[in-house]
Amino acid sequence: MLHKTLQYWAHRLTRKGPIRLAMTLLVRNEIDIIEDNIRFHAAQGVDCFAVMDNGSTDGTRELLETLKSEFDLHVIDQPAQNYQQALWMTQLAEYARTALKADLVISNDADEFWLAAEGTTLKDHLHADDSVITLKRRNMVLTEECQQPGYHYSQAQYAVKNPILYSSDTQINDTAVSMLLVKISPKTIVNPHGLIKLKGGNHRAKHGWRWxxxxEDSGITVYHYPIRNYAQFEANIINRQRLLRDTNARMGDHYRRWVKLYEQGLLEQEFGKFILSASDIETTSRIGLTEKCPAIVNAFERSLNRPV
Structure with missing residues (x-):
C-alpha cells in the first residue's frame, strides 16, 4: 500500500502538460460494436486505447489490427480461457501507466459508451490528481423498432432512469423479470499511479489514495447496450455458458439466469421480454422508470459520421 501511495505522489509532483486519458477494453467476439466504441471515445477525448483480445473468432482481432493505423491503439492477446476479468483489467491499467504514459484510465466494456455533458469532453470533468471517479451507468432499453430491418443499436432512444431493485434470487428465478430494468453497478475512472487493483467487473477500484x-461525477454518464439483437444475445450467452463451467467463475446473476434459460430452450422467449411496446414506453416514462435520451443518439451521429 505504501509503495502505491508513493507512486501516486511521485507522478503527481512530476507530471506536466494536459491529461493523457487512456481506455482499456477486454473483448471477445465483439465485431458488431468494437469499431464504434473506439471511434466514439476518440471523439469524446480519449487519447489512446489498450485492448486485450481473449481469443476472438469472429474477426474482432483482425479489425483491431486495422484500427491501429488510425488510432493510438495497442492490442494484447490473452488466449487463456480461465476468465479473470479483474486480474486482466488491472494488468491493462498497469500497461496504460507504463507503456501508454496515461494519467487516468477508463476501464471499459465494448458495450458501454461514456458520454460527457453537452458541450464538454470527458477530460473537462477530470483532474490529473484524481484517484478514483465513480460514474452512473444506465441500461438502454429495446423498443419495437429493434425488430425492423436495418435497425442499429445506436438508434435506441430510451434508457432506464430509476431502475427496479429486484433481489438476487428474483433476478435468477422469477420468469416475469425484465433484466434490462434492474439496478446495475456504476463504473470507475482510475488513476493508474497508485492503483492496487480493479474489482467487480471494473465497477470498483482499490487505490492507495482513494481514502x-x-x-463521484455527474457530468459523465455511461450508456450500456448489453442486448443489441437476438443473434448477439445468444452468442454472448453461449460464451458465458462456457465460462461458467469453471466453478470459480465470478459473474453477475443476470448471466446465470440467461445461461439457465438457454439450457432450457427459453432464451428467445426471454429476449421478447426486453422489447417494450409504445404503450409500455409511455407508461414507464410517465412513472419515471425510463426516459428519452437524445444526447446519446446525437453523439453517435457525430462520432460515427452517419445518421442513426
Missing part, C-alpha cells in the same frame, strides 16, 4: 480524494 483522500475519491469522488
Amino acid at each position: 483522500v480524494n475519491a469522488r
Whole structure:
C-alpha cells in the first residue's frame, strides 16, 4: 500500500502538460460494436486505447489490427480461457501507466459508451490528481423498432432512469423479470499511479489514495447496450455458458439466469421480454422508470459520421 501511495505522489509532483486519458477494453467476439466504441471515445477525448483480445473468432482481432493505423491503439492477446476479468483489467491499467504514459484510465466494456455533458469532453470533468471517479451507468432499453430491418443499436432512444431493485434470487428465478430494468453497478475512472487493483467487473477500484480524494461525477454518464439483437444475445450467452463451467467463475446473476434459460430452450422467449411496446414506453416514462435520451443518439451521429 505504501509503495502505491508513493507512486501516486511521485507522478503527481512530476507530471506536466494536459491529461493523457487512456481506455482499456477486454473483448471477445465483439465485431458488431468494437469499431464504434473506439471511434466514439476518440471523439469524446480519449487519447489512446489498450485492448486485450481473449481469443476472438469472429474477426474482432483482425479489425483491431486495422484500427491501429488510425488510432493510438495497442492490442494484447490473452488466449487463456480461465476468465479473470479483474486480474486482466488491472494488468491493462498497469500497461496504460507504463507503456501508454496515461494519467487516468477508463476501464471499459465494448458495450458501454461514456458520454460527457453537452458541450464538454470527458477530460473537462477530470483532474490529473484524481484517484478514483465513480460514474452512473444506465441500461438502454429495446423498443419495437429493434425488430425492423436495418435497425442499429445506436438508434435506441430510451434508457432506464430509476431502475427496479429486484433481489438476487428474483433476478435468477422469477420468469416475469425484465433484466434490462434492474439496478446495475456504476463504473470507475482510475488513476493508474497508485492503483492496487480493479474489482467487480471494473465497477470498483482499490487505490492507495482513494481514502483522500475519491469522488463521484455527474457530468459523465455511461450508456450500456448489453442486448443489441437476438443473434448477439445468444452468442454472448453461449460464451458465458462456457465460462461458467469453471466453478470459480465470478459473474453477475443476470448471466446465470440467461445461461439457465438457454439450457432450457427459453432464451428467445426471454429476449421478447426486453422489447417494450409504445404503450409500455409511455407508461414507464410517465412513472419515471425510463426516459428519452437524445444526447446519446446525437453523439453517435457525430462520432460515427452517419445518421442513426
